[in-house]
Amino acid sequence: MPTALITGATAGIGAAFARRLAADGFDLVLLARDTARLEAAAADLGGRYRVRVETLTADLSTDAGIDAAAARAAAGVDLVVNNAGFANKGTFLNVPVTDEQTMLKVHCEAVLRITSAALPGMLERGRGGVINVASVAAFLARGTYGASKAWVVAFSRGVAQDIAAQGAKNVRVMAVCPGFVHTEFHDRAGMKMDGMPEFMWIPQDLVVDEALRDLRHGVTVSVPSARYKALVALARMVPPSLLERTSSRAGRNYD
Numbered sequence: 412m413p414t415a416l417i418t419g420a421t422a423g424i425g426a427a428f429a430r431r432l433a434a435d436g437f438d439l440v441l442l443a444r445d446t447a448r449l450e451a452a453a454a455d456l457g458g459r460y461r462v463r464v465e466t467l468t469a470d471l472s473t474d475a476g477i478d479a480a481a482a483r484a485a486a487g488v489d490l491v492v493n494n495a496g497f498a499n500k501g502t503f504l505n506v507p508v509t510d511e512q513t514m515l516k517v518h519c520e521a522v523l524r525i526t527s528a529a530l531p532g533m534l535e536r537g538r539g540g541v542i543n544v545a546s547v548a549a550f551l552a553r554g555t556y557g558a559s560k561a562w563v564v565a566f567s568r569g570v571a572q573d574i575a576a577q578g579a580k581n582v583r584v585m586a587v588c589p590g591f592v593h594t595e596f597h598d599r600a601g602m603k604m605d606g607m608p609e610f611m612w613i614p615q616d617l618v619v620d621e622a623l624r625d626l627r628h629g630v631t632v633s634v635p636s637a638r639y640k641a642l643v644a645l646a647r648m649v650p651p652s653l654l655e656r657t658s659s660r661a662g663r664n665y666d
């Protein structure tokens with residue numbers, strides 16, 4: 412059975428990847444910080460889908476957590492979903508710079524290290540995939556969050572080309588860029604989302620379905636849903652100053 416390592420697997424988009432991959436017959440390695448939630452998820456998925464589920468308690472904002480995740484990735488996995496992430500409670504200068512550094516550690520350094528650890532084994536076996544969960548914020552003006560997700564997109568595109576140049580046709584690296592998805596993300600960041608129209612929200616399972624389909628098709632940057640594909644296309648056409656002013660405000664009100 413193939414094995415998938417999913418970071419941030421206990422809630423939201425990561426949990427949706429875990430359910431779908433278990434249903435597809437993947438054994439799982441679930442990573443997050445909360446051991447009790449990891450064990451509950453492992454018992455549930457293992458029982459429901461009859462797959463082997465390992466848990467890895469690790470905080471990807473620490474060197475030790477990243478080391479543990481990278482070691483598990485290097486030990487051999489067929490698919491990695493670098494999904495763990497969060498938003499800070501405020502705009503730039505309204506949160507401590509140490510929180511911004513923590514974000515770069517989780518969103519960038521952990522993704523770099525886990526991808527670097529997983530790919531050599533995949534290249535040796537001639538198959539495998541890395542899905543890095545970015546955001547449509549990568550194409551907008553959204554503080555350190557958007558900047559870190561822009562790095563995830565650029566990193567994934569660059570690595571995909573570098574491994575393709577080595578002739579590794581069946582090893583794929585892709586960034587997935589969801590729009591707004593109902594998860595624990597906004598509550599954790601104290602974001603007030605009441606005013607966000609319903610059509611701006613996309614289902615967790617749609618993100619997972621489209622990401623897995625795009626990975627199979629060799630896409631390097633996946634933007635789930637027609638409405639967000641249109642929004643990203645529009646963002647490329649409007650004057651940068653207008654895009655920056657409008658996109659930096661939407662959905663960024665805090666408790």
Ligand SMILES: NC(=O)c1ccc[n+]([C@@H]2O[C@H](COP(=O)([O-])OP(=O)(O)OC[C@H]3O[C@@H](n4cnc5c(N)ncnc54)[C@H](OP(=O)(O)O)[C@@H]3O)[C@@H](O)[C@H]2O)c1
Nearest residue numbers: 419421422423424443444445471496546591592594595596
């Ligand atoms: N929701 C959206 O609208 C949206 C849109 C675009 C992109 N995204 C991206 O999608 C990804 C998943 O977000 P989500 O919305 O599903 O969030 P979520 O519901 O808050 O889930 C976050 C998951 O990440 C884990 N996590 C958080 N910090 C961690 C750390 N330092 N080390 C290890 N695990 C950590 C959490 O578990 P523990 O707390 O137990 O560690 C949880 O399993 C993120 O990268 C986010 O930026 C979300």
